[in-house]
Amino acid sequence: MWWASNEKSRCWAMMAWNRLCYPKGMEGMGFRDMHLFNLALLGRQVWRIVNFKDTLCFKVLSAKYFPEGDVFRPERCDKASFTWMSIAKAAVTLKDGFLWQVGIAV
Structure with a gap:
């Protein structure tokens, strides 16, 4: 889970956004x-x-x-x-x- 769908539920970010944008080969998610x-x-x-x-x-x-x-x-x-x-x-x-x-x- 990277974000919550509502404000009442608690969640934690597993990865920073800029890291999510890394290519999959560099241990990112490959997001653009x-x-x-x-x-x-x-x-x-x-x-x-x-x-x-x-x-x-x-x-x-x-x-x-x-x-x-x-x-x-x-x-x-x-x-x-x-x-x-x-x-x-x-x-x-x-x-x-x-x-x-x-x-x-x-």
Whole structure:
């Protein structure tokens, strides 16, 4: 048992959450770190925006958020969409040198 279903029952954690996210080969449970997984998927979208400039996604986003065509240097926008804010955060992370290899978070 890792957590309780209600507040009245007592339970104890057998393992810390970060340890549960270790691969099974490293004595973890193999649970995914959803924050890193989401960041990786958003990073892939940034990569697609950078490499495929003829897509509708690139044309729509660049028209409003980065008219110069560089996703790493967007213009300020008062009411940015949730989609753009998520992609922009991933772009900042990539720009700062984020590296993730399959199976290893560095």
